[in-house]
Amino acid sequence: MRKLEKLLNDLNEKKVTNWKMHKRKKAFVAFAGILAIGLGSAGLVYANAQSSSTKASLPIDTTVNWEDNKPTCYVVDQTGKENPKPILKLGNGTMAWCLGLGVPLPNHSTQAQLDATNAILNALTDEQIAVLNNVDYLAQKDGSVLAYAQAQYATYLLLDEAGVSENQAKDVVVKDNTLLHDANVIKTGANDLISQAKKMRELPSFNGSTVDLIQGVEKKLTDSKGVMSNFPNFKSNVDGVKATVSGNDVKLKADISSKVGLFSKALQFWNTGSATASLPYYVYSTDGDSTGKSSQTVIASQDPSQAMGSLNVNIIGLGEANLTKVDADTGSGETQGAAHLKGAVFGLFNKSDNSPVKWSDGQNGYPITVTAGTKADDTNVSFKLGDDLKAGLKNLNNSKEYYWKETVAPEGYSLSTKKYEVKFDSSSKFDDKTSNFIDDDKATDKVLDFDFGFIKAQDVNGSLTGLNGRTFRYTPTGDTKGKPIEVTSGANEDSSGVTNNGQVNFTKIPFGNGVLEELPQDDDKLQLINPISIVTTTNKDKDGNITGYTVSFTDTVTKQVITTLNVSLDKVTDNSTMFKVNLGTLVDKPVTPVVPTIKTKAHTKDGDQTIQKVEVSKETPVYDKVMMTNAEKGDQMVASLHRIVIDKDGKVTESKVIRTLSFTIDDETVISQEKQIESTIDTTKDADVPETSTVTYVWTEDLFDKGTNPKTDKPEAKHDDLKDQDQTLTVEKVKKPVTPPSSTTPSSSKPTTPSTTPKETPKVSLPTTGSETGDMIMYGGALAVLVALGTGAVYYMKKKKSTEEEG
CATH class of the missing domain: 2.60.40.10 (Immunoglobulins)
Incomplete structure (x- = not known):
């Protein structure tokens, strides 16, 4: 061994460096340093160059030192040979461990050493390599001689377990010359290190799962494995999502700035280093013998193997x-x-x-x-x-x-x-x-409103003169809310630049009912105008949907309708004012403009508005009860019967007039202001239309003043709403009848001539479908009625005598 020490000293003096190796696909490739050593017992060191440890980083170029006469213990291999295990240290004092008890080489070349090292690593899984690293890391962290010996024995056990060692560690013995004297403590400690190293590889129980995270609501996840303390590093990859860790609990909260949706790996947690770092590996030589006969490589670590988990988040x-x-x-x-x-x-x-x-x-x-x-x-x-x-x-x-x-x-x-x-x-x-x-x-x-105006005039020997200074009041009646409004007549310049006296203008009168009256003055010698009732009604279709509005001005004494105004729903979109109307001239004697009106009620022979199966024939009788106001003798009424076919989508596929009836208002009609119209129609052909279509017959009427031409002149009153349910007869769905071979009706027979003979009918109260005066104009997106008053003269609306005047 002294020879080995001498060789080591020679290496230090010659500054022979080790060679650095990096793991790539479980293979070590030399990429730095001087290659001048062989391999005795193979070993490996891997350490994190970006370690979070407070210790100095592992050196790239160094030698390995040991004291062979101070073994920690002896490891007995499968042959019974006792192998002394001294503490191996790098030049900076970092402990190092060899991977096995011996790896025989086919030769002593540098390539043979690399091949032997790679053979071990390629036989191990990433997880097995990570556990090996963690065993050595834990011993390095402890720093004691006992921990060193336990880690060395644990390293052998793990390699034996993986089946990659040429020699197996079977036992540990201690002697008088060993630094340690309790073999059992070494062996049990080695097993404990292995358990701890594997535990460090466990990821929290919620790793890889997806959790719903509602913005603004904290979500707590608890690691049932109890390993969260091994992951001090925690990172949110989604803006607006914050995470905190306390013990084994992870608390997440997303604010409204976070994006809604599913985010993979929204949260990452790891044990050491940065989120993307991996541990690089180093190989160190224990001496520089270029023959390789006395060479050896070892491993060292200052960080645990990186364990990284993640969590998917579905932000709601x-x-x-x-x-x-x-x-x-x-x-x-x-x-x-x-x-x-x-x-x-x-x-x-x-x-x-x-x-x-x-x-x-x-x-x-x-x-x-x-x-x-x-x-x-x-x-x-x-x-x-x-x-x-x-x-x-x-x-x-x-x-x-x-x-x-x-x-x-x-x-x-x-x-x-x-x-x-x-x-x-x-x-x-x-x-x-x-x-x-x-x-x-x-x-x-805004509540709907309307404007109306008139000229107050005084009858002086048959001449009407505008009268200023007269006060009129509009007072809401019934359920209509609001305070009375008073307006005083005065001079007003019209659009032609002519000043008219006696002008009265009421503006923004709210939708609802009211009464207009002239207020008396002190020592008043004028006969006041009759109070005028103003009534608003809502028009609806058969399904109860609003289709428009009607406003009527009626003399409360004579019951004469001064004017009736109809406004369709589309005319009051984004415009609260329904219309402006000029009532003409009001004088001290009730000389009021009179406008006829028409309303009707269509029906079949049995009195309803459905042409039933039993009523279908070539001569089905149909009727229309016409109710009028202010119709005069000699006026002409033209009634038309329309056949309308509507498909399943509500589209009109046919609309044509099939009957036209005319009659002149006579004395009887003037008195009753009613007329019964009767005709016959062929309803058998209605079975020819598609089953999904609907056939209706609709009556319309026009009233023309005496002496006018209905073909060229404008009617003074109309009742022509083809969607008015009161005017409509609907054909019940029937199958087309089969005509018998011998018909009892000669083919040459002619249809019955429509009868226009009036019939007595009971007086009933029906909804007014209204008529429009001929004095309406459009303005500002809403319906407006304005009667021009002329220049320097008073405009007279058509006057009709009342019953009392005719008497």
């Missing part, structure tokens, strides 16, 4: 959207008479493409759920507001942006197309009960 972002509807006029949600905010319908839409949000758009395990209001649709997110005027839902994907939009306005309010943005960000409130970030919005709307 939940959002709650709430909407409250308020009246823009009051700011407090107060309703305007019969026009309630209640009943409005709001839908939620995706801002990205304006598509409706669907109830099925919820995230897995977190369905979109109603929190306020009532569903108006089973597919798209839509709410019908109730008494509390609220809509709300939770579990939206809060990484997206949305908006509320009104799709149906409540009765008496304008339909708003305003979009109310729904967006979730760091400023959003968080509800820890629902785990939702919250967006609150208020939707405002």
Whole structure:
């Protein structure tokens, strides 16, 4: 052994370096240093060049020193030979261990040494190499002679277990010259080191799993293996996600800035070094004998083998959207008479493409759920507001942006197309009960209103002169809320630059009912105008959907309808003002403009509005009861019967007039203001239409003034809404009848001539489908009625004598 020491000293004097090796695919390739040694007993050192240890890094070039006369113990191999085991140290004092009890070489070349070392490593799995490293690391960390001996014996046991040693370690013995004197402590300690080294390789129980992480909610994971303390390094790879470790508990929390979705290896934890580092390996020679006869390589380590785990995270972002509807006029949600905010319908839409949000758009395990209001649709997110005027839902994907939009306005309010943005960000409130970030919005709307005006004039010897200084009051009646409004007549310049006296303008009259009256003055000698009743009604289709509004002005004394105005729903979108109307001239004597109106009720022979199977024939009788106001003798009525076919999608595939009837208003009709129209139609052909289509017959009527030409002149009253249910007869679905070979009706027979003879009918109260005056114009997106008053003269609307005047 003194010879070996001498050789070692010679190496030190000659500064012969070792050769550095790096593990690549379980093979060692020389890439630095001087290659001038052979291999006796093979060994390996691997250490982390980026170690987090406080110790100095392992040297790249060094020699290995030992004291052969101071063995820690003797290891007995399978032949019974006792092999002394001294403490091997690198030049910087770091302990080193050999991998086996001896590796015979076919020759003493450098390549033979490399091949022998690689043969050991290639026979081991990555896990076996890692456990070997950890055994030596634990002993290095302890630093005692006992730990060194235990690690050396454990190294042999692990290599024997893997079946890569030429000689096997069978026992440990101690002698008087050994540094240690208890063989059993060495052997039991070796087994304990192996257990600890393997334990260091265990990953936490939740490694590789995927956890749902709801933004704003802390998630705790507990390592059931109890090894989390071996992983002091913890890293989140996802912005907005924080992690803390306490004992075997890992706590995760994502804020709203984190992206929603699945992230692989979102969290990583490891025992040492950086997240991407691996332990490089070094090989050191124990002497520099170029023959290789007395050479040996050893291993050393200052860090455990890197163990790295990870966790996949599925981030879920939940959002709650709430909407409250308020009246823009009051700011407090107060309703305007019969026009309630209640009943409005709001839908939620995706801002990205304006598509409706669907109830099925919820995230897995977190369905979109109603929190306020009532569903108006089973597919798209839509709410019908109730008494509390609220809509709300939770579990939206809060990484997206949305908006509320009104799709149906409540009765008496304008339909708003305003979009109310729904967006979730760091400023959003968080509800820890629902785990939702919250967006609150208020939707405002305006009650419908209208403007009307007139000229107050005085009758002076048959000449009408505009009268200034007269006061008129509009007072809401019934359930219509609001205070009385007073306006005084005065001079007003019209669009032509002409000043008219006696002008009265009422603006922004809220939807609802009211009465207009002239207020008396002190020593008043004028006869006041009759109070005028203003009544608003809502028009709806058969399904209860609002189609428009009607406003009627009626003289409360004579019961004459001054004017009736119809406004379709599309005219009051984003515009609360329905119309502006000029009532003409009001004088001290009730000379009021009179406009006829028409309303009808169609029916079959049995009195209903369905043409049933038993009524189908080539001469099915159909009727229309026409009810009028202000019709005069000599006026001409033209009634038309339309046949309309509608397919399953609601598209009109046929619409044509099949009957036209005319009659002149006579004395009897003037008195009753009613007329029964009768005709016959061939309904057998209705079986020819597709089964999915619907056939209807609709009556319409036009009233022309006496002396006018119905073919060229404009009617003074119309009733022509083809969708009005009161005017419509619907054919019951029937199969096409088979015509018998011998028909009892001659083919040459002619259809019965339609009868226009009036029949007595009981007076009934029916909904007014209304008529429009000829004085309407469009303005500002809403319907407006304005009668020009002329220049320097008063415009007279058509006057008709009342019953009393005719008497």
